[in-house]
């Protein structure tokens with residue numbers, strides 16, 4: 001059976017720049033969900049002498065308060081808030097970092113097709129380093145950028161203004177893949193021509209549903 005085409009071959013020809021998110025797009029978000037929702041509540045409970053239940057409750061509230069801000073993605077912020085060495089704990093379990101299915105194949109082929117590839121992540125530079133030490137996808141990219149270095153999260157139009165100045169790409173000929181509908185929307189308002197979501201950012205969880213965007217199971221579905 002023929003699969004549905006997300007990008008036609010004419011569109012693929014006209015795309016010269018590809019912007020890719022890291023967590024939930026290149027890498028399996030199962031790691032981050034395990035880390036923040038399972039491991040960290042346990043570590044917090046141990047450190048502060050509270051039950052795991054209390055720890056879960058407290059952290060859920062803390063997470064909700066800061067969701068979608070740069071702080072949310074900031075290791076230093078969480079280390080300070082929780083009095084835990086987040087980078088050290090992350091390094092300890094880093095061997096659990098995995099690619100999503102199809103990621104290396106897609107990167108190889110997109111690069112071979114002559115596309116400019118940029119990684120745009122809200123992950124903190126320390127997180128980026130820890131993950132790159134496990135899965136070195138840097139060889140495929142023209143540049144790798146943490147939004148922390150721009151002063152804005154990807155949810156903010158300011159981020160897009162900064163990268164446009166920095167890389168001087170044509171938004172209309174650019175493909176952007178991200179597992180966050182909010183971020184895709186910001187990119188759309190900025191004028192990015194091709195926007196694609198990810199159905200299974202976390203391989204252990206049910207599908208994401210995108211109302212306004214096409215979405216892939218694997219990035220290789222974008223190759224034509």
Ligand SMILES: [Mg+2]
Pocket residue numbers: 021022023024025178179180
């Ligand atoms: Mg993501």
